Amino acid sequence: MSDIPLHKVMHALGSPVRLAVVKELLDGDVHQGSEFDFGVGQSTLSHHVKILREAGIVQNDPEGNRCLMSLRSAELDARFPGFVEQLRVLTVAE
Amino acid sequence: MSDIPLHKVMHALGSPVRLAVVKELLDGDVHQGSEFDFGVGQSTLSHHVKILREAGIVQNDPEGNRCLMSLRSAELDARFPGFVEQLRVLTVAE
Numbered sequence: 001m002s003d004i005p006l007h008k009v010m011h012a013l014g015s016p017v018r019l020a021v022v023k024e025l026l027d028g029d030v031h032q033g034s035e036f037d038f039g040v041g042q043s044t045l046s047h048h049v050k051i052l053r054e055a056g057i058v059q060n061d062p063e064g065n066r067c068l069m070s071l072r073s074a075e076l077d078a079r080f081p082g083f084v085e086q087l088r089v090l091t092v093a094e
Numbered sequence: 095m096s097d098i099p100l101h102k103v104m105h106a107l108g109s110p111v112r113l114a115v116v117k118e119l120l121d122g123d124v125h126q127g128s129e130f131d132f133g134v135g136q137s138t139l140s141h142h143v144k145i146l147r148e149a150g151i152v153q154n155d156p157e158g159n160r161c162l163m164s165l166r167s168a169e170l171d172a173r174f175p176g177f178v179e180q181l182r183v184l185t186v187a188e
Binding site for chain 2: 005006007008010011012013014015016018019080081082083086089090091093094
């Protein structure tokens, strides 16, 4: 995580679907992708979650057929202080 | 500006060159692209500045051959409270 550049995080957040995923994960819980309707199919969602994972934003533990994911709040906050809270403010305001 | 979605702003910031441009503009001054070496040619830089402009992040007044640009701090702050300051913290920390 410490070697992930800021532009990579921004790029990962630069899609409506990925931002919607992050918004749902801001509650700090572990969620399944299937809990939400992001308006895309499962394989497309997996692709988006992969980009978020590679940017260090989400933790994604494939468990059987389920796609469990959660926000890496602590790591993000250590690397980019205040950014998680900023995302909370901005995604709620939008 | 008020109708620009957050993901579009994030996408615009999701490139090393565009983030470097924004970092230079965070001083609030009007700058010419030619003042800096972003490691890309003029036409590539113009392309990046266009994306930043279309996301409402920079104001870009072409004046003759010069490419004058500045950050739209006030508009950004009105639309996404705290985000400009957050960018300052994050780009300096990086």
